[in-house]
Amino acid sequence: MIKQVRANYTAPVIEKEIRDYWDSTDAYHKTKELRENGERFYFVDGPPYTSGHVHMGTALNKTIKDILLRYWRMNGFNVRDQPGFDMHGLPIEVQVEKKISVPGRVNKDGKPDEVGVRSKKEIEDIIGIDNFVNTCKQHALTLQADMTEEFKELGVWMDWDHPYQTIKNEYIESAWWTIQKASDRGLLDSSSRVVTWCPRCETALAEAEIEYWDETDPSVMVKFPLIDDPNTSLLIWTTTPWTLPANLMVAAHPDMTYVKAVFSGEDDRHEKIICMESQAEYVMKKGGFTSFTVLEKYKGKDMVGMAYKPPFEIDPKYLRQSEYLFKVVNADYVEQDNTGLVHTAPGFGPDDYDTGKRYGVAPFCPVGESGRYTEEFPLMEGRKVKTVNEDIIKILDEKGLLLNSEKIKHRYGHCWRCKTPIIYRNTRQWFLSVPKVKEKMLSEIDRVKWVPDWAGSTREKNWVDGARDWCISRQRYWGIPIPVWECKCGERKVIGQVTELKDGDGYTEGMDLHRPWIDKITFKCPKCGGVMRRVPDILDVWFDSGVAAWASLGYPAKKEEFDKWWPCRFIVEAHDQTRGWFYSQLGAGVMSFDRTPYDEVMMHAWMLDTKGQKMSKSLGNVVEPKEVASEFGADAMRLYSVRANAPWDDTSFQWDTKKNPPLKEGPKNAWKVLNTFWNVVKFASMYMEIDQFDYKKYDPAEMKLYFRFEDRWMFSRTEKMKATVTEGIETRELHKAARAIEDYIMENLSKWYVKLVRDRSWTEDRDSQVDKLASYCTLYYAIMQTAIIMSPFTPHLSEEIYQHMGGEKTSVHMEDWPKVNVSYMHNDIETNMAVIQELVEDIATERAKMGSKLRWPLKQVFICGKDKEANKAVEMFEDVLKQQGNIKNIVYITADKIPRDKEPCSYSGGQMIIDFDVTPEIEAEGYARELIRRIQQMRKDMKLNVEQYIDIRVNADDYLVKLFGTWKDFISNEVRAKSIEFTGPEEGMKSWDITGKDVKILVRPL
Ligand SMILES: [Zn+2]
């Protein structure tokens, strides 16, 4: 049974009802059950971080996933659609730190000051790690629940009741197993290295966790006097004076020329300084000198071993003595800028560290976890490093070592979570030796299908090519504990599965594997009998998701699920995952399985703001998907986000509210398309319901004989659209699929076919019933096929229409993907129709030029085709041309018969000549049509049902009454009037102006 759809496409209301309908009918589970025995399709959801919010990027991401999962299901696949959430890590810790209270803490005035954690010490000593971790867990779960609701509101169908969560014991176990695998293969390594460090969060950070922006810092030139010649100094430059106490070497470029020169200035000032030759002029200016004289020149490589006096004296007990300590060394990275000599502190810079390693100079790092000096530098002990710059500069000045001091604005790294400027520190960390498996990773990239291709062949390859060791340790609490136990004797144990914990002391069945509980487990050292304790670090949160493809299956604990699904056939994420999830899975997969866990990667782009900038809270340019959905509906939001651009091209979001003029590319445009489809369905469902059209009785194959050419044209267009949409999804060019749907609805269905069939739907003439049924059959097919084919894109709207049009399944999403029926395709008919459309447009243009109203019929149009074929095109659709052009007669002529007094205009098939003569008959018909339009408008204003009969009384001048009289039957039929009477003016009549004549009309429902 077909039921008319409601009058207006109120998307947010309809969508809510549809989601309730899905819940009450259990449509999601029924749809999955239907495909239970289909070919298995393992899809892995890239887990969004539990931020509590679905932003535009996440919405786009889940929309693409939902479209494809629904599509595969409609194609018969048994799709695994478990969503995931990335729930550990600093972002959650920082949020919890901000709100948790530190009991008993007071401020300087002795008043309670308990909100917010300021150091790890407070977590460990006052709050307790257990309490802190439990709070993090609760917080993450709340955020996850909030996000789940938002995803559901976008219409995303995933297994929301059974998501994989990185914080679950089973998940942690899979991550451990992976670490153990890496360890077995000799890929896990612990060593002291210089790493980027957040002094507030007191942990190492990965490069991906650092955000850069401009900071103002000191820029100083400092003299290091030579031991052999204290009146001569090496001149270095630095922006981090606080690292000078840890200076151990000065680096020069081996191939550059350096000079020893006397720099002279006012007041008889002279200084002997060594710097790069090319920089001497610059040094003169910066040092406030007026001239310099070169005394000596040497190559950088000849300077190696030159000894100098460091700016600060360090207690020798903290320094490991070595040959090159406080000497000039060589390094290739020294550039031709500033002084050309580089202050080298192996404890505070990765390059410095490497140089120290080459020269056997051990790092010296007098700074603790919280970024404060330790007892190793007593002068500043307990002070935060970045706060002492001014004091250091003052001391240097007093010692006569400062040549120049300025400020500089430069890009500086900050912690991604707390925005604190990072420092570099030398600490012991855990690494995965990615370079050792790099070759295999590169060959795996070749094996995988990347969409677009360059996402793999260029982007991912470049990234992997430059891959360095992956620092996986973090000195925090809320994360997967590193499963390594160590003994003082050097013995190490890496745990891969929970069962292995049972050999340890302190294990209880089913215990939470997080810190601090896991820290209590100890093992007896098999080598020395001592106690083995866990390394207190946790894993880099980026590692968590890297194991998702097997951790979400519960492998290695549950082999069955793994055997059933593995490996993953498809993943899709944004381009920033080249260095993120695509990479971490590739690395972890190769380390554990010697293969990447996925076979196809689709890369999508970002949703940027109107100006093409990244949306961010600090810029205040964030548009929430919720806002868009509450105005235009989730379906419009979905359609817009995939139609705007190719999935891998960034989209600048066009926010066109209802108030603003609509933008071609905004979500409002997508809404317009859906609303247009809605109106088509409204028209069709209304007449079909009235006529109780039984679509089951009228199979298109059996109705063939009764179809007009325009019906066959519509069938052909429908099949072409289906083919384009299918191809677009198969090639992942979702924008092409979405645009094909849009074009079809706007140009073919609404703007053309519905116009052609209006009169046919209206007829009550017995002889025309079969013709009407043929049009219903065509329209029904077009609407149903469109609803089904759109369903992955616009799941709510499709469902609403499908249910109203008598869809037989519980849900449109249980339908099979429509097969393209080639026998319905007719290129010749389409070509001919295109000619007619062109002619109709040309005629409208010509009419406009002549001031001829569309409602007034044209007496005749001459068609002079360039050949017989051209005329055939018009002949096929002569009726359509007459109807759409409002033409009384079409006359085919040859070129020599073109009337001399008329101007021909050319079209693609030849020439066309319009006869604008207005005969009395045409005038009568024109006025009749004008009258009809006014009456229809009145019916509409009175909200009359289409079936409603009326009486009409008309008051007009005698001339018009006479004209109307000749068309009385036609008018009655068109407006469904039982009677029309022409009278004098009456009470209640509405006055209309028809081409300057006053016509009064009264419509009375019967
Ligand atoms: Zn931080």
Ligand SMILES: [Zn+2]
């Ligand atoms: Zn031992």
